[in-house]
Amino acid sequence: xxxxxxxxxxxxxxxxxxxxxxxxxxxxxxxxxxxxxxxxxxxxxxxxxxxxxxxxxxxxxxxxxxxxxxxxxxxxxxxxxxxxxxxxxxxxxxxxxxxxxxxxxxxxxxxxxxxxxxxxxxxxxxxxxxxxxxxxxxxxxxxxxxxxxxxxxxxxxxxxxxxxxxxxxxxxxxxxxxxxxxxxxxxxxxxxxxxxxxxxxxxxxxxxxxxxxxxxxxxxxxxxxxxxxxxxxxxxxxxxxxxxxxxxxxxxxxxxxxxxxxxxxxxxxxxxxxxxxxxxxxxxxxxxxxxxxxxxxxxxxxxxxxxxxxxxxxxxxxxxxxxxxxxxxxxxxxxxxxxxxxxxxxxxxxxxxxxxxxxxxxxxxxxxxxxxxxxxxxxxxxxxxxxx
Ligand SMILES: *Cc1c(COP(=O)(O)O)cnc(C)c1O
Numbered sequence: 001x002x003x004x005x006x007x008x009x010x011x012x013x014x015x016x017x018x019x020x021x022x023x024x025x026x027x028x029x030x031x032x033x034x035x036x037x038x039x040x041x042x043x044x045x046x047x048x049x050x051x052x053x054x055x056x057x058x059x060x061x062x063x064x065x066x067x068x069x070x071x072x073x074x075x076x077x078x079x080x081x082x083x084x085x086x087x088x089x090x091x092x093x094x095x096x097x098x099x100x101x102x103x104x105x106x107x108x109x110x111x112x113x114x115x116x117x118x119x120x121x122x123x124x125x126x127x128x129x130x131x132x133x134x135x136x137x138x139x140x141x142x143x144x145x146x147x148x149x150x151x152x153x154x155x156x157x158x159x160x161x162x163x164x165x166x167x168x169x170x171x172x173x174x175x176x177x178x179x180x181x182x183x184x185x186x187x188x189x190x191x192x193x194x195x196x197x198x199x200x201x202x203x204x205x206x207x208x209x210x211x212x213x214x215x216x217x218x219x220x221x222x223x224x225x226x227x228x229x230x231x232x233x234x235x236x237x238x239x240x241x242x243x244x245x246x247x248x249x250x251x252x253x254x255x256x257x258x259x260x261x262x263x264x265x266x267x268x269x270x271x272x273x274x275x276x277x278x279x280x281x282x283x284x285x286x287x288x289x290x291x292x293x294x295x296x297x298x299x300x301x302x303x304x305x306x307x308x309x310x311x312x313x314x315x316x317x318x319x320x321x322x323x324x325x326x327x328x329x330x331x332x333x334x335x336x337x338x339x340x341x342x343x344x345x346x347x348x349x350x351x352x353x354x355x356x357x358x359x360x361x362x363x364x365x366x367x368x369x370x371x372x373x374x375x376x377x378x379x380x381x382x383x384x385x386x387x388x
Contacts, residue, residue: 018045035353042244044365057281072280087261091275095216095242096129098252110176118176123159127186162199177210182228185217188356189331212238220244224300224327249282295366302373303327313381332360
């Protein structure tokens with residue numbers, strides 16, 4: 001019997017090390033990583049700048065606590081808010097914690113305006129995490145079932161439906177914020193329309209709601225710009241991120257701008273580990289490397305190459321319904337459930353993922369080169385052609 005709680009159905013493989021876009025299992029077999037530990041290892045595995053930053057910091061100081069000033073946290077805070085165009089940020093240890101901070105911030109913003117039961121608009125198909133508040137915000141019954149009572153204060157809206165949002169605004173004076181992922185990852189790479197997001201931003205302006213984006217998965221270069229909203233010419237009031245920020249060292253952030261940046265004051269929120277020197281040193285190496293190595297542009301170009309290759313290889317393939325996404329966040333929707341493609345891909349030496357049951361999700365490292373991108377796309381095309 002395993003000593004671990006059975007919360008995951010794990011594939012029967014253990015990786016011992018990695019380099020760039022490759023992972024090696026304990027038998028020495030090499031796999032191309034098309035999933036990056038779920039959008040975490042954007043710089044690939046064993047990236048020298050991240051390894052060096054962790055080593056140097058670990059030699060000096062791993063943790064001191066937020067009772068004191070933390071140089072690495074201030075440096076990362078400054079680099080991240082600058083690249084995001086935001087005013088300030090709070091560091092936690094995960095995506096769920098980043099969203100908890102955003103949810104608390106929105107509620108406090110509402111209370112300050114005299115709204116006693118502030119509500120946040122969230123979307124069908126959304127994924128915001130597994131803590132009680134974030135699973136309540138999540139638009140997937142499977143994730144909520146058995147954990148009732150859910151946290152109150154969320155209003156569900158269908159995605160890409162501007163009229164539904166207008167109706168919520170007309171009927172619900174308690175709403176204080178809108179929270180959405182620019183591209184919904186967990187439910188199968190569902191892209192929100194630019195028009196919809198622009199309309200949501202306009203409604204937020206008109207109603208005095210905070211426009212909050214969950215960029216836990218889409219952030220840190222994944223979609224071809226540092227944050228997805230930067231490719232959409234939109235500016236949120238609050239943005240959360242995590243996954244790719246530490247390249248594997250746990251860290252999450254909630255960034256805010258304008259009035260939202262003034263909501264939290266001393267004692268409102270906290271975290272023992274959040275923003276510790278080790279995690280922030282890793283985060284700073286990630287933010288700097290993404291800029292120095294031109295990884296946003298590479299993600300955009302390689303994502304285009306993979307999508308184009310798949311589109312031409314799969315024209316007429318009877319299973320393919322749609323190829324969606326932006327940059328290196330791609331979904332290939334098939335007309336039936338395709339979870340069995342994951343072990344088949346592994347047999348062929350490729351790590352892929354299936355989201356929403358019927359959608360192959362690709363999230364390869366941002367450092368992937370042209371030859372590797374072609375190889376990944378060809379392998380996925382072959383899996384689809386052989387799938388019946
Ligand atoms: C993964 C994810 C989360 C949760 O992040 P954790 O680090 O697992 O808590 C939240 N939102 C989105 C969009 C995610 O993809």
